Amino acid sequence: MSLPARVLDTLYQAYGPQHWWPAPTxxxxxxxxxxxxxxxxxxxxxxxxxxxxxxxxxxxxxxxxxxxxxxxxxxxxxxxxxxxxxxxxxxxxxxxxxxxxxxxxxxxxxxxxxxxxxxxxxxxxxxxxxxxxxxERPVMVVDAYTRRIFSRLGAVTPEIGYEPLREWLEAGLGTKDRVSRYNELHALLVRHAKISCRVRPDCASCVLCDICAYSGSDEAIPEA
DNA sequence: AACCAGGAGACAT
DNA sequence: ATGTCTCATGGT
CATH class of the missing domain: 1.10.340.30 (Hypothetical protein; domain 2)
Structure with a gap:
């Protein structure tokens, strides 16, 4: 399975559905x-x-x-x-x-x-x-959290541009249920970013550690 | 009390 | 194309 898909599954298991956007209309x-x-x-x-x-x-x-x-x-x-x-x-x-x-x-x-x-x-x-x-169009949203988390997982460089990152994420998430999957992934990334995965020393028990290319190594994570 | 938060536009190089 | 500055409030 692709990394974006694994991140989605892992975060969904950890935090459950986020049902975004939080607005009545x-x-x-x-x-x-x-x-x-x-x-x-x-x-x-x-x-x-x-x-x-x-x-x-x-x-x-x-x-x-x-x-x-x-x-x-x-x-x-x-x-x-x-x-x-x-x-x-x-x-x-x-x-x-x-x-x-x-x-x-x-x-x-x-x-x-x-x-x-x-x-x-x-x-x-x-x-x-x-x-x-x-x-409700199938377009993945890239924000600061998205870039930070995926670069700290070692999947992309922190300097990756908006469009390249969006296309990479969309390609990794497949063609089924795109709207709901993009929705949940972005919302879950925001939810996760607020809880952990900010700085590596604090990331010792993050739910994404199994996926992280840096977990268990002393190599410095490139800063965005 | 500095630092950051679910960026974008103007402007210089 | 890419880098730097500005915009502003409220919570840690």
Whole structure:
């Protein structure tokens, strides 16, 4: 079995299903994807809560109608609030102009990806998160945890680019149940990263040690 | 009290 | 193509 598949099985055994993304609606999922950029999820939760206290049914058009100043104030706890105000508005503008899910759901994954990457504030990871968790398209998400964990397992170099790593992961996960498997793997990697596997000396009893190329050796793990 | 957190864009090289 | 700087809050 491929390494990505073994990691998925191992983490699933250890932590169980994660049923991501943790959002009640598809649109809130997209908002969360912007807010969580380089930011702890606990801070995003505070921002989302304040947002929803003002706008109970979180919709793109309603969000756009809000004065940018007010929006910035509401999402402040998520950090980078001035930047993210512009990014959220850009995402909402795109969403509304495109006709919402009604129209977007009919598009191909390639079209959506190209479109999303053209939106201000949406990079590779945010686009792929939205595709996988918001549109249930078979696209693996690569984040800092993903790169760190697989490079510390000795599977890839820390410098590997976003696309090469995504393609390597997707190739290793086979063609069956791609959406649910990509979903679980990414969510499990995040869950696992928060618990262990940060620094090697702390990694003595990590559930991935059986798979790790470095376990039992003194060779230094290359830092990202 | 430094360090980090589910990145992306502008800009220089 | 690749590297560096900036953006900001809240928890350890």
């Amino acid at each position: 598809r649109f809130e999922m997209m908002v969360g994807a912007i807010l969580t950029q380089n930011t702890a999820w606990t801070n995003v939760e505070k921002a989302l809560e304040k947002l929803k206290s003002e706008i109970p049914t979180l919709e793109a058009s309603t969000l756009l109608a809000l004065p940018p100043e007010r929006l910035a104030e509401l999402i402040r706890p998520s950090g980078y609030f001035r930047l993210k105000t512009g990014r959220l508005r850009a995402l909402c503008q795109w969403f509304v102009d495109a006709g919402g899910f009604e129209c977007l759901d009919g598009r191909t994954t390639k079209e959506l990806r190209h479109d999303l990457l053209g939106v201000y504030g949406v990079g590779h990871e945010t686009a792929d998160s939205i595709l996988l968790y918001g549109f």
